[in-house]
Amino acid sequence: MTTKPLDSPIRQQLLTHARSQNAWLPRPVSDELLRELYELAKWGPTSMNCSPMRVTFVRSADTRAQLLSAVSPGNVEKVRTAPVVAIIAHDTAFYEQLPKLFPHRPNAGDLFRDRPALAEETCLRNSSLQGGYFILAARMLGLDCGPLSGFDARLIDSLFFAGTSLRVNFLCCLGYGDPAGLFPRSPRFDFDEACVII
Template sequence: MSDAKRLPAEVMEQLFTAARTHNGWLDREVPDALLELALDYAKWGPTSANCSPMRIVFVRSQEAKQRLAPAMSAGNLAKTMAAPATAIIGYDLDFPDLLPQLYPATDARSWFAGNDALIEETAFRNGTLQAGYFLLALRAVGLDAGPMSGFDKATVDAEFFKNTRIRSNFLINIGYGDVAQLYPRGPRLAFEDMAKIL
């Protein structure tokens, strides 16, 4: 990549090196417009055959939080109830139905006909990939995030995805993080411990 296309160091810090996984939240509302903007950026990330299986429910109201609460593990309950918003990241097993619209170059829907294992694998992989884009998009629009597992998926699916073929993957608490509640930052692996160039 040429230096002309490289993002400034402060942008990379906001997206990666200075960004943190937050557990505590300031009492500051997250505007709907920022959630919409983040998703509007994230949707442009690549997926196989543009399948775009990620689906999100944003849990914001107290009523919705109370519906989510029974599914949360003890360690994740308080911070989730305190977060201004929680995104339930799901993946849609009916994504092939939209392939004629999303990938009109060929009959991609036929690739998945009768192949439930391929549908599950493709939806999970690409939905997770999209969630990664969404996490970076949240940071890019100035929000903080706390992605996590630690919840009962069956309970969430029954409560928020009833009568659909959407399955929950993980949650992201969203807001403006309280830096006073951050843990010391954990180390990361060195390049040579993660990769090799052949």
């Protein structure tokens, strides 16, 4: 397969015109679309194909109430009104799945099993990568996103992942954004402020 640059409308939908949403239209997001979203996002590369991201889609009133108890005050309305909120988590025991995901090195999990610092670093880095792919995949499917980091991680872990090896990375509201909730677009660094070529 030969790759080629994507057309401007695609670039706009994915990045240059896309916005982090603060308010949501009352338009539902189907289970089928959420499945399609994961099936698209899962193909993004991770080191050793470790794929540590796990996603909990919060939709019901009961689970949303639990989630609302853990978010910071500035995020309550966003989480309350979004059609779906994805808890993007990572499996800290991701290495136990490497025989399935990285079969040409069946003992790859041994690299991490007794090295918790390396496992944690690898897990967080790669689940964050997958979270970025998740946002781009959602935008490809016509969804808007509102990623959030203002929450009590320990509380979310205790409410949703007690007794498991999962830990929250970030939250991502999903749906169809209400343009009335947008702020003026914030600036970004220019190339020379953020990059060097050496």
